[in-house]
Amino acid sequence: MTPVHFAFSSTFMLGLAGLAFHRYHLLSALLCLEGMMLSLFVALSLWTLQLDSTSFSASPMLLLAFSACEASAGLALLVATARTHGTDRLQSLNLLQC
Numbered sequence: 338m339t340p341v342h343f344a345f346s347s348t349f350m351l352g353l354a355g356l357a358f359h360r361y362h363l364l365s366a367l368l369c370l371e372g373m374m375l376s377l378f379v380a381l382s383l384w385t386l387q388l389d390s391t392s393f394s395a396s397p398m399l400l401l402a403f404s405a406c407e408a409s410a411g412l413a414l415l416v417a418t419a420r421t422h423g424t425d426r427l428q429s430l431n432l433l434q435c
Contacts, residue, residue: 348376363425367411374404
Protein backbone atom coordinates (compact mmCIF):
# COMPACT_ATOMS: atom_id res chain seq x y z
CA MET A 338 0.00 0.00 0.00
CA THR A 339 1.45 3.33 -1.05
CA PRO A 340 1.50 6.24 1.40
CA VAL A 341 -0.98 8.18 -0.74
CA HIS A 342 -3.40 5.25 -0.78
CA PHE A 343 -2.99 4.84 2.96
CA ALA A 344 -3.64 8.56 3.55
CA PHE A 345 -6.90 8.58 1.62
CA SER A 346 -8.04 5.29 3.10
CA SER A 347 -7.36 6.51 6.62
CA THR A 348 -9.10 9.82 5.90
CA PHE A 349 -12.19 7.98 4.71
CA MET A 350 -12.11 5.63 7.70
CA LEU A 351 -11.74 8.54 10.14
CA GLY A 352 -14.78 10.20 8.59
CA LEU A 353 -16.70 6.94 8.86
CA ALA A 354 -15.65 6.51 12.48
CA GLY A 355 -16.68 10.08 13.26
CA LEU A 356 -20.04 9.44 11.65
CA ALA A 357 -20.52 6.23 13.61
CA PHE A 358 -19.34 7.36 17.06
CA HIS A 359 -19.96 11.11 17.33
CA ARG A 360 -23.63 11.39 16.45
CA TYR A 361 -24.61 14.10 18.91
CA HIS A 362 -25.39 16.93 16.48
CA LEU A 363 -26.68 16.75 12.93
CA LEU A 364 -24.05 19.27 11.84
CA SER A 365 -21.19 17.01 12.99
CA ALA A 366 -22.72 14.10 11.07
CA LEU A 367 -22.95 16.26 7.95
CA LEU A 368 -19.33 17.37 8.35
CA CYS A 369 -18.19 13.75 8.61
CA LEU A 370 -20.11 12.92 5.44
CA GLU A 371 -18.49 15.85 3.64
CA GLY A 372 -15.04 14.72 4.79
CA MET A 373 -15.72 11.25 3.43
CA MET A 374 -16.91 12.64 0.10
CA LEU A 375 -13.88 14.94 -0.13
CA SER A 376 -11.48 12.05 0.43
CA LEU A 377 -13.32 10.01 -2.21
CA PHE A 378 -13.16 12.92 -4.66
CA VAL A 379 -9.42 13.47 -4.22
CA ALA A 380 -8.69 9.73 -4.39
CA LEU A 381 -10.79 9.33 -7.54
CA SER A 382 -9.11 12.37 -9.11
CA LEU A 383 -5.63 11.02 -8.41
CA TRP A 384 -6.64 7.59 -9.70
CA THR A 385 -7.87 9.17 -12.94
CA LEU A 386 -4.62 11.11 -13.31
CA GLN A 387 -2.52 8.00 -12.70
CA LEU A 388 -4.38 6.00 -15.35
CA ASP A 389 -4.03 8.74 -18.02
CA SER A 390 -7.39 7.71 -19.38
CA THR A 391 -9.92 10.19 -20.72
CA SER A 392 -12.82 7.79 -20.25
CA PHE A 393 -12.67 8.22 -16.44
CA SER A 394 -12.16 11.98 -16.47
CA ALA A 395 -15.85 12.75 -15.86
CA SER A 396 -16.10 10.54 -12.77
CA PRO A 397 -14.61 13.01 -10.24
CA MET A 398 -16.85 15.81 -11.49
CA LEU A 399 -19.90 13.58 -11.27
CA LEU A 400 -18.97 12.64 -7.70
CA LEU A 401 -18.47 16.32 -6.87
CA ALA A 402 -21.92 17.15 -8.27
CA PHE A 403 -23.54 14.43 -6.16
CA SER A 404 -21.60 15.65 -3.14
CA ALA A 405 -22.91 19.19 -3.65
CA CYS A 406 -26.47 17.87 -3.92
CA GLU A 407 -25.97 15.83 -0.74
CA ALA A 408 -24.61 18.87 1.09
CA SER A 409 -27.49 21.09 0.04
CA ALA A 410 -30.08 18.49 1.04
CA GLY A 411 -28.31 18.00 4.39
CA LEU A 412 -28.23 21.72 5.10
CA ALA A 413 -31.91 22.03 4.17
CA LEU A 414 -32.72 19.24 6.64
CA LEU A 415 -30.56 20.94 9.26
CA VAL A 416 -32.43 24.22 8.88
CA ALA A 417 -35.80 22.47 8.88
CA THR A 418 -35.06 20.51 12.05
CA ALA A 419 -33.59 23.55 13.77
CA ARG A 420 -36.77 25.49 13.01
CA THR A 421 -39.19 22.80 14.09
CA HIS A 422 -37.35 21.30 17.08
CA GLY A 423 -35.24 24.27 18.14
CA THR A 424 -31.98 22.29 18.12
CA ASP A 425 -29.90 20.10 15.84
CA ARG A 426 -29.30 17.38 18.40
CA LEU A 427 -30.03 13.97 16.96
CA GLN A 428 -31.38 12.66 20.27
CA SER A 429 -34.29 15.12 20.14
CA LEU A 430 -35.47 13.71 16.80
CA ASN A 431 -38.06 10.95 16.89
CA LEU A 432 -39.13 9.14 13.72
CA LEU A 433 -42.46 8.09 15.22
CA GLN A 434 -43.44 11.66 16.04
CA CYS A 435 -43.86 14.01 13.08
